[in-house]
Amino acid sequence: MDGDTKTMTFLQEVVDILMAYIVESFDRETKVIDFHYPNELLQMNNWELQDEPATLDDILISCRATLKYAIKTAHPRYFNQLSTGLDMVGLAADWLTSTANTNMFTYEVAPVFVLLEYVSLKKMREIIGWQDGRGDGIFSPGGAISNMYAMLLARFKMFPEVKEKGMSSVPRLVAFTSEHSHFSIKKGAAALGIGTESVICIKVDESGKMIPADLERRIVEAKQKGFVPFFVSATAGTTVYGAFDPLIAISDVCKKYNVWMHVDGAWGGSLLMSRRHRWKLDGVDRANSVTWNPHKMMSVPLQCSALLVREEGLMQNCNQMHACYLFQQDKHYDLSYDTGDKALQCGRHVDIFKLWLMWRAKGTIGFEAQIDKCLELSEYLYNKIKDREGYEMVFDGKVCPHLTFTPHADNSSAARISPHYSFCTSCLAQVAPVIKARMMEYGTTMVSYQPQGDKVNFFRMVISNPAATFEDIDFLIEEIERLGQDL
Amino acid sequence: MDGDTKTMTFLQEVVDILMAYIVESFDRETKVIDFHYPNELLQMNNWELQDEPATLDDILISCRATLKYAIKTAHPRYFNQLSTGLDMVGLAADWLTSTANTNMFTYEVAPVFVLLEYVSLKKMREIIGWQDGRGDGIFSPGGAISNMYAMLLARFKMFPEVKEKGMSSVPRLVAFTSEHSHFSIKKGAAALGIGTESVICIKVDESGKMIPADLERRIVEAKQKGFVPFFVSATAGTTVYGAFDPLIAISDVCKKYNVWMHVDGAWGGSLLMSRRHRWKLDGVDRANSVTWNPHKMMSVPLQCSALLVREEGLMQNCNQMHACYLFQQDKHYDLSYDTGDKALQCGRHVDIFKLWLMWRAKGTIGFEAQIDKCLELSEYLYNKIKDREGYEMVFDGKVCPHLTFTPHADNSSAARISPHYSFCTSCLAQVAPVIKARMMEYGTTMVSYQPQGDKVNFFRMVISNPAATFEDIDFLIEEIERLGQDL
Incomplete structure (x- = not known):
């Protein structure tokens, strides 16, 4: 049927867009984010809802625009949340779930x-x-x-x-x-x-x-x-x-x-x-x-x-x-x-099928290996910064694949984010937000920061992305230093 | 890259399975459901989670098995819930949402x-x-x-x-x-x-x-x-x-x-x-x-x-x-x-993108037409059964695209589901469950039933499926009569 063919062609075109996005997301040469401020982003496309229908071509354009400004959460250098990465079997399972729509x-x-x-x-x-x-x-x-x-x-x-x-x-x-x-x-x-x-x-x-x-x-x-x-x-x-x-x-x-x-x-x-x-x-x-x-x-x-x-x-x-x-x-x-x-x-x-199909594909031992690797990367980062000039571990532990570190979190002393510059205590709280803002503007990587109790802003580095490697950890540290160099 | 090619090939294979499922779902010749009792279904496939990984081929087999026993909620004769049907733009949007995974x-x-x-x-x-x-x-x-x-x-x-x-x-x-x-x-x-x-x-x-x-x-x-x-x-x-x-x-x-x-x-x-x-x-x-x-x-x-x-x-x-x-x-x-x-x-x-993209594609007037059509089908059904022998409207209203009707819900009188057989009051409550069970076993259509207050089991016919037509309404009534003929 004509209707069917048209529909299936449309769906396949969307799939092609999605596949290109996936390939791009895993490519370290692409940005994690093409950041725009809310008011700016509101202007960059016509996001308003209309009375009249759009054509399927318009819909494809909307899909592309949405992805262009999306955060690439699968990117090997996206460390911003506890949930990162994109598993292909998990994704396939989610597509099936949407299709079953129950x-x-x-x-x-x-x-x-x-x-x-x-x-x-x-x-x-x-x-x-x-x-x-x-x-x-x-x-x-x-x-x-x-x-x-x-x-x-x-x-x-x-x-x-x-x-x-x-x-x-x-x-x-x-x-x-x-x-x-x-x-x-x-x-x-x-x-x-x-x-x-x-x-x-x-x-x-x-x-x-x-x-x-x-x-x-x-x-x-x-x-x-x-x-x-x-x-x-x-x-x-x-x-x-x-x-x-x-x-x-x-x-x-x-x-x-x-x-x-x-x-x-x-x-x-x-x-x-x-x-x-x-x-x-x-x-x-x-x-x-x-x-x-x-x-x-x-x-x-x-x-x-x-x-x-x-x-x-x-x-x-x-x-x-x-x-x-x-x-x-x-x-x-x-x-x-x-x-x-x-x-x-x-x-x-239906949230179960993604988990079940991934478990099927990896086996329990596959999940185990994935988790062990996150911990290994975390230990690598720990060893890398624990004695590095200009850094201090906020919490000196290695139990979870995430680390918190800061340009000298000791409030009573001057601190440095890179080997080159030092800060007075009152400025320290602003270091992480400024570096984070620059990360987003450059779009090269993303990592979270926050204060906790009497500790001023520090970075929280989370490793849950199966695509991340030792080199990505190296990149993160280099990038923090590059972006903080003039501070 | 080899890894990438393999991954993309796998995803495309899943998409092909999903597209075949979609085409089948809209085909009135296929069953709404291939029903099996829970214990039976547990035996029909190896659903257990294992220590060892499966191959991608096994994963494709699992996807096919999952869809084989799924309910075709997009089927034009699926009237079982308030949520029915499958919109292709909505589906594409959901696939994009999964891919953006944020x-x-x-x-x-x-x-x-x-x-x-x-x-x-x-x-x-x-x-x-x-x-x-x-x-x-x-x-x-x-x-x-x-x-x-x-x-x-x-x-x-x-x-x-x-x-x-x-x-x-x-x-x-x-x-x-x-x-x-x-x-x-x-x-x-x-x-x-x-x-x-x-x-x-x-x-x-x-x-x-x-x-x-x-x-x-x-x-x-x-x-x-x-x-x-x-x-x-x-x-x-x-x-x-x-x-x-x-x-x-x-x-x-x-x-x-x-x-x-x-x-x-x-x-x-x-x-x-x-x-x-x-x-x-x-x-x-x-x-x-x-x-x-x-x-x-x-x-x-x-x-x-x-x-x-x-x-x-x-x-x-x-x-x-x-x-x-x-x-x-x-x-x-x-x-x-x-x-x-x-x-x-x-x-x-992220639940918004499906709605937004569908609104974009249909416009407000498209949603309006879709809703008006549901109400029209409902009125068609109303007119069809209001004077039909053997039926009684439980609630004689036409404000929503759903109707409740029953083999004579009047508890004080004998009632008939089809023009051919009559029931005593005590059996009346069992008519809808028996017909529903048969619907599921034959897999031809699905509609919900329930009692309410002092009214015994009656059918609740919901029309929210944009794929449904006047002929599907006719089919439902014929099927109820066919399945209830021997009662």
């Missing part, structure tokens, strides 16, 4: 994807160390939501009446997490009606790990005030330092005071795939719930975040509302595969 | 997509009728989450201290929605610590519309008990009947008692695109927030759900946590484009 709520409309989610969650629970992979779980739209699920489950487990009667029926609940934990713990507490003031931040040691003794002290203190400790979120791979909280010691405290133990392994959970590095999460099997985002260190395309739960049936009891138009109890197949009623969402995007 | 939280990593979200939300607010398209909004992972955002905002607007201090700092809050509203309102209330018992269900009239007088009565009653009414969710297009609550009358009540008015237009919001049908949402411009899912009647690929908010800045104040590693205040560009801190999520999938 919804995870029932087996009826997503039979294969529901089974693959079942198989994959079970495998992940086995890797966590829960017996026979038993338990529960769900793929959710990101780590923040996975963490919110965990908090919701912990509250429901302790006070199931909260579902019907709300927070006014329960005593004042308090949650605990380290001062370096992800902001989603507080965000979740705000949303769930617990309140951010009921999230107690536990001190970290000099390497960014939660101090279990401080956790215990704060739990006791809370109980003395008549509050009810219900949730501890330990972090496996903190966002800024990449630190791993001591899970065994934390689990002892949780057990002693009968508090739900959650492990936010959104970033570091993937180390469970590596025999060499999984010791950093020793004790994770004692957790009641674990967040683990394969879209970070495992490079699964965005989004792919799992919440794993030790207790079976709890999610269903906590969230189910028995919608009669979706979860009819008189269907002709095994209804335990209609998993939608345990979700907060109604419709749920 | 995150909506900052302008820094998603400059174009952030701008397109800005442009599209503004346009949607203009269509709602808010002056100059002013206001706020976000694309969220589905209507349930959009509705939850609305409830969260309403609570924060009335009691901003709830963010820090939790629900224990506020009086007992109560929300109101019709007894036919979507289950996500209760789910949201449970999650937010409000409790399902604080969601008061307002009566509907015989056509499924909320009765404003009952709403007012229940608000007064709640106030008399010392509760604080904070949120009314009116539904524009209920899930089962497709009814539109009377928004103007509801807005009068909300104004009188100073209660946040939300419109859940997840399904019916798209009628705003049609000059002929938008009167059904008259009064929507008086709402404080509106949920509108372009992934339903506008056939944008899953997921694409917008929450539109009248008040600017509220979302940011409600949800922001100032994460220093993402939302640095010393960046070199206009930070109002870093929209991530107003979200509940941290990472957020």
Whole structure:
């Protein structure tokens, strides 16, 4: 049919554009970003929505323009986020997912994807160390939501009446997490009606790990005030330092005071795939719930975040509302595969196929090798800058494939970004932002920066991009020095 | 490079598989579904995850197997959900989105997509009728989450201290929605610590519309008990009947008692695109927030759900946590484009490009024509079965492109599904499930059924698939009669 041929030709033309973009993204000679300020970018194309249709040729032009100004997140020199890189099998799987265009709520409309989610969650629970992979779980739209699920489950487990009667029926609940934990713990507490003031931040040691003794002290203190400790979120791979909280010691405290133990392994959970590095999460099997985002260190395309739960049936009891138009109890197949009623969402995007197909293609050992390589590159960077003139490690650890470093983070001394120039303390905070702005304007590389506590702006170098090599690490350091030379 | 060539060849092979699947999906000679029971499907392929990698050929086989057992949601005879069909421009946009593989939280990593979200939300607010398209909004992972955002905002607007201090700092809050509203309102209330018992269900009239007088009565009653009414969710297009609550009358009540008015237009919001049908949402411009899912009647690929908010800045104040590693205040560009801190999520999938590119391709008038056609098909079906022997309309309305009908839903009388056989009342409830099971086994079509209140199982026929024609409607009725003939 003519219509069909035209449609397929159009789709193939888009594919050709995408393939050219992919090839370009992996090419070190191209820019990571062709940066323009928002107002400028708004002018550079006609982005407005119109009453009249455009031609298919116009649509192809729009596709090209969109990609021209996009960030090449697959570029071997893109280190800006915890999620970087582009896996071709993962991409193919995502294209298939879009084509299948269905919804995870029932087996009826997503039979294969529901089974693959079942198989994959079970495998992940086995890797966590829960017996026979038993338990529960769900793929959710990101780590923040996975963490919110965990908090919701912990509250429901302790006070199931909260579902019907709300927070006014329960005593004042308090949650605990380290001062370096992800902001989603507080965000979740705000949303769930617990309140951010009921999230107690536990001190970290000099390497960014939660101090279990401080956790215990704060739990006791809370109980003395008549509050009810219900949730501890330990972090496996903190966002800024990449630190791993001591899970065994934390689990002892949780057990002693009968508090739900959650492990936010959104970033570091993937180390469970590596025999060499999984010791950093020793004790994770004692957790009641674990967040683990394969879209970070495992490079699964965005989004792919799992919440794993030790207790079976709890999610269903906590969230189910028995919608009669979706979860009819008189269907002709095994209804335990209609998993939608345990979700907060109604419709749920298919996030599983990317992970499943990549796992199939690499095998567990392929993921392991990929993760080990990230750690190796990180160690290479560590060795390169630890004694380099003009740099200081903000956090002297090598547990995660990310490093934080700065032009001398010691606030009491002058500091230098390159071997050539020195700074007074007050200017130090501006070094990273200026270099970052120049990186974006030149478009050569991208790396993140931030302050933390009393430490002024420093770079956070994250290595999760499977395309990155030792040479790219060298390039990053050279580029920082080149861009900071006149400072 | 060899690696590149191999990769591109693989991707192209996947594309060829996907294109063949698309062509097949639109072909009425193919089955909508090749159904297998869960245990059977688990045996039909090796879905387990292995330690060792598979070859690229194996991966292609896995892709084919996945599609073989998938539901063809694009099939012109797939009427099972509110989201059906597959738009080729939308699909191309989703493939591009996957390839760009980035995150909506900052302008820094998603400059174009952030701008397109800005442009599209503004346009949607203009269509709602808010002056100059002013206001706020976000694309969220589905209507349930959009509705939850609305409830969260309403609570924060009335009691901003709830963010820090939790629900224990506020009086007992109560929300109101019709007894036919979507289950996500209760789910949201449970999650937010409000409790399902604080969601008061307002009566509907015989056509499924909320009765404003009952709403007012229940608000007064709640106030008399010392509760604080904070949120009314009116539904524009209920899930089962497709009814539109009377928004103007509801807005009068909300104004009188100073209660946040939300419109859940997840399904019916798209009628705003049609000059002929938008009167059904008259009064929507008086709402404080509106949920509108372009992934339903506008056939944008899953997921694409917008929450539109009248008040600017509220979302940011409600949800922001100032994460220093993402939302640095010393960046070199206009930070109002870093929209991530107003979200509940941290990472957020790019859902905007599908909608934007489809809008570009169709123009507003293209979406209008598509929606008008759904309504036309629905009217055709209505006329076809309203006087047909053996059928009864459960809800005799034609406002939404979906109809509910049944083999005589009158519980007091015998009923017939086809002109040939009659049933006693007790068997009636089993008619729809049996026919549905047969539909799935034959794979010829799919349509949903459910009970509602005192009405036993009836069919809910939804028309949102742009590929459906008058002949497909005829086919559905013939198929129901064929499959029910021996009952």
